[in-house]
Amino acid sequence: MSDPLLIGYWRSSAAYRVRIAVALKGLEPRHAYVHLRKGEQRGADYRARNPAGLVPMWEDDGLSLAQSLAIIEYLDEKYPGPPLLPERPANRAVAREIALTIACDIHPLGNLRVLDKLTEDFGADAGARAAWIRHWIGIGFAAVEARLAGSAGRHCVGDEAGLADIFLVPQVYNARRWEFDLSPFPRIVAADEAARALPAFVAAAPENQPDAE
Structure with missing residues (x-):
């Protein structure tokens, strides 16, 4: 095997x-x-x-x-x-909500195939593509930021990094790629910073991969 x-x-x-x-x-x-x-x-x-x-x-x-x-x-x-999920059922549900907000409401709309379709069908240039992505990140991050007001400790849900942080950090990476203004989202910025300080998040970072360009 x-x-x-x-x-x-x-x-x-x-x-x-x-x-x-x-x-x-x-x-x-x-x-x-x-x-x-x-x-x-x-x-x-x-x-x-x-x-x-x-x-x-x-x-x-x-x-x-x-x-x-x-x-x-x-x-x-x-x-x-x-474990990647908290012990309490309520906290597990919150962690999944944050992860799904990113996975379902933000990420798909910035996917390469979606952006290419915008260009193919509607003539979206690079500026329009970037504005489209920033729009949907802003809507999704507003929901996540509000949720973190009641759930965050050091990390997204309490003081242990888990599922919500696993989804948040890559989306914040994307937000920075697209020059999205993160200043209205201090809880997201703090959770991202705390997670990226952990060795596992460092090892997984895009710039540390063998195929990075």
Whole structure:
């Protein structure tokens, strides 16, 4: 039986999430890379492996998973220590809410294929694409910032880094890439800073990946 395989791309925020979870769990899977900017995710070989044509992709003893949240929850169940979700059910629900706000309400609208469709169908130039992304980050971050007012300790939900932080940090990375103004979101900035100080988050950072450009 071979070690698990994680297929990703250094600047994919979804792959970034899984790298953080893997590092927090102390796992050492094999890695492979799909270059999104070159369109390798649309190639026949990769689409046969992952019909969604996206990253990340996790392969483990006959199991294939292709959504970051599914991969992360699978890892948390298979390798329960340290846990990625709080003990109390209410706090677990809050952590999932934050993660899903990012995964469902912000991230998909800034996905490369969405941006390319905006250009193809509506002639959106680079400036319009950036404005589109910043718009949706702002709406989503307003909701997350309000939630953190009642949930945050050192991290998003209490004082231990977990699922919510795993989703927040890559989205803040994206926000900075797109020159989004984070000054109205001090709780998000504080949670991001606290998480990125941890070794697992450092190891998972895009600039520290073998395929980084």
